[in-house]
Amino acid sequence: MADYQRLGPAPVGERAREERVRTRDGVHLATDVYLPFDAAGVPDGSPGDTVLIRLPYDKNGEYTFIPLVAEYLVAHGYRVVAQDVRGKFRSEGEALLFVNEVRDGADTLDWIVAQSWSNGRVAMWGDSYYGYTQWAAAASGHPALRAIAPRVTGTGLGEPVRRAPGDRVRAVEMGITNMYPLTHFAGNDTFHWEPDWSRRDFAVQAEAFQSWAGSRSISYDQWVPHPVTLPRFPNGSPFAGRSVPVLHTIGWWDNCAPLSWADVAEIRRRPGWDAHHYLRIESIDHENYRLHEAPGDRTPERSEAQIRALLPAMLDPALDFFAVFVRGEGSPADIPRVAWSLAGTDEERIAPAWPPAGTQRVTRYATAEGGLAAERPDGEAECSWVHDPEDLVPSSAPDAFSYLLHLPDEAPIGAREDVLVFTGPPQPADADLAGPVAARVRVRSTGPVLDCFVRLLDVSPDGTALRIARGQQQLHDAQEPGTLEIDLGHVGYRLRAGHRLRVHVSSSDYPEFLPQPGTGGDPWTEGIDTVPNTQTLTIGGAEALALDLPVLNGVLA
Template sequence: MPSIVRIPPAPESPLSNAVRIRTRDGVLLAADLYLPGAPGIVDDSPGDTILIRLPYDKSGVYCFIPLIAEYLTQHGYRVLAQDVRGKFRSEGDALLNVNEVDDGYDTIEWITQQAWSNGRVAMWGDSYYGYTQWAAASSGHPALKAISPRVTGTQLGEPVRREASDRTRRVEWGVTYMYPLTQFFENDALYWEPDWSRRDFAAQAEAFMTQIGHRGLSYDQWYPNPVLLPRFPQGSPFAGRSVPVLHTIGWWDNCAPLSWADVKAIKQHPNWDAHHYLRIEPIDHEGFQLIEADGDRVMDRTEAQIRALLPRTLDPTLAFFEVFVRGNGSASDIPRVAWNLAGTEGMRESATWPPAGVRTLTRYATADGSLRVERPVEPTTLEWIHDPVDLVPSSVPDAFAYLLTLPDEASIGDRDDVLRFDGAVLETDVDLAGPVAVSARVASDGPVLDCFVRLLDVAPDGSALRIARGQLQLRDATSPETLEIDLGHVGYRLRAGHRLRVHVSSSDYPEFLPQNGTGADPWTGGELQANRQRLVVGGADAFALALTVLEGELP
């Protein structure tokens, strides 16, 4: 039986007032109200409100919402922090994603009817409490004036759709089915880990639910036969009324592909695109930075460390809300794109992303393990073995906190089941700014092939930092197919004396569920079988890496 740690709601902050908000179907949602003013002198006059709707305990230490609320009230805002339906002190079923549109609307409507509200509402938050902002915005409530979602996406948490006709699809995250078995299983948070050395994850999930004594609604809607309930009433989150958005993405956020998918979708909706402001920071999902003092690169931050984080985390949002909520200044005061060139200090500004002046350069893999300017004329097939008993390990223990570990991934390229291609040493600095993509012709003697591609910066001492990555699954893999693999976007300075490196493999475990080699569902488990994988370099189907360069020359 797994060891389970139950985390109930923390005591409500003495700085807040506990309130209950009744939704249209009678469910009471618990919230903490923070009003500005000095201790004992509360300002309950009408003012602007920032709403934060989260599933991680509005009063708990993990998200430190009481400290955030204190900071925001010091800037004159009323703050309402709410446990979403089914979580911690809120009533209802713990059902992922599907109630956030209506519950967001009902909560905003309740705010507008309070004496301390002037009828203007904004929203802020990370991850799932970034998702709840997209959901509330799609409800079309006119009182919602602006949102500031960070490290999130409108398709957050959704399992891979299993369309039989699709030969390619996303590779499933290992956390996908664990999230509704931990964070969204019931009101309390339940922390437990499966035995990752075993491959019977579905059986371990059943044993967990037997141990707890009831099933999980969110888990059962996804597995084994996914029932993907509609999240947004109009299909697309961007189909209706738009609001100004300060959209923050982290270069090392493992959820960044979801964010970039939303950026692409917003481009197709002019009313949203007109109010879309992009901020791209050198952070991971937990907010750790690439350049950070060693003493601050710790998971359990002190209150002093958290307070020191608040200005860089919240001040961009406050400046955005000053314009779009309070009406002070003009839209031109906010840069359309603020971004960091990772490896350097400070933020840059541009009118578009990618910034003006970029160009696309392509480098080709060769049979001798190089990345070169010239496409090899003759095709060569390289092979490796995907052994589900000996998988390529994930480089960090917690994919959400990549920069906490800041791993050296060089040793992964020494494995026999990883293909490695090296570029020439750079003579000058090169700035990358924009999308990265790979075209790869692959096949397998097994039914399913997962293709992982990692782009790394290799320092003169041989250490390797991952700067971009992408992965794609091929079904019916015995028939060759050219995969177009999106490695996301990158803003990064490659230093003189460094070189680029590419890793190609078939697993990244346990961050991603690995193939058993038989085509069976990897969450269910079953017989394990090694597969021989193939990649073409050279010729018409050459392995090609496309990079977006802002400054400098790649050899």
């Protein structure tokens, strides 16, 4: 049997006072209130600005260290409200992903402004799902919400890929998708467990877990085997209503960054939101590990001292933002519209827009000899490899959410026969990349469905390789050739002299993404029976594999 662990609520902290917020349908949400203390050590109940944090991961638990976050924010003069979302830990109601957060966020804001310690001005802060709850509260249009600071998140967080009939090109399903409701939304508690990834009977293992837990996950049953869409936002969009100022933080190595960039693109189409949108891009992953970090701090279990040392980087940008948009101190012009980390250096740069002015698009083409060339090869050629569902290309990091904790060398993956490798010449001098990266590939398969993964790497002179961008798409009816336009996300990266760019192309990245069984069956429910497929990629000619790169400074070899 799998190792199932149930994690219940941690004790309420000494500095918190737990309240029960009643929602419009009578459900009570467990809510901690942190107030400043006066010189005599007595809670200061005078009115002040409030920061609200709504999360499903236990407002008192070690994982999110909210009591330490609250302590830091209170020390800067804020009242802090931390709440278990509906159905989680001490809160009542059903554990149901996403759909109640707009209403519950608005009801909580109503409750806050009615308290004697509130002056009616509220901001929100948080990562991942508790970044999502900020977008949801903003979508309610509540007038008390003056600013939000969502980090490493997206309004399209979590739900499975929708399979529109007749659409040949789709996204590739992440392995975590169906696991999330089976771990974090399978009841009030959190459950720690993983499938046996060496087996392909994922749906069977999910049923075994729910039998052990004694209850079913509502969200899982909505998604498997046929995903059902429930409305998340009024009018179908988080950006349909009144805008609020947003400090929007994205991590270069966050596995959820594609969701963040999708929101950036949508906000640009909404003038009201775009006018109040401020972007931060940092050299972090989803769990806030940093590219440039002392080896002693790159640990899976951070100590309290390490967490306290991390808080200024996590919270000070939001505090500066709230000072302007909540407290009215200073001017919006004091906040840079874009602040971005140039990875590979310790520089933080500012710009009026993203990508920065002066970025030029440069295209590199794969060659039949395994190179990356500035000129498109004239003659068309093909490269083939075998996608064997019984011998999948492994994911480079054991946990996709903490990629920079592991900081894997991806060069060995390129030694596999089922990974195509294309490497550019050494850089004669440093070059800075800043902006979107995209690949165009022409592929086909002997099987009905082909997953195409494209990874962009920085190869050091010692041969080690760091992944700096990636993207993937799925082609259906793949016996007929299809051209995929693959978004590899954005980069802000210094490619050093003597380093090379490298591209990996493959058909699996397991278990971060669910693998194709080769039969056309659903990988989660029908992945037991497998068939190897031969995949073919076009090199050269009009359909050559092409990689578009954004060069800000320097010359790309």
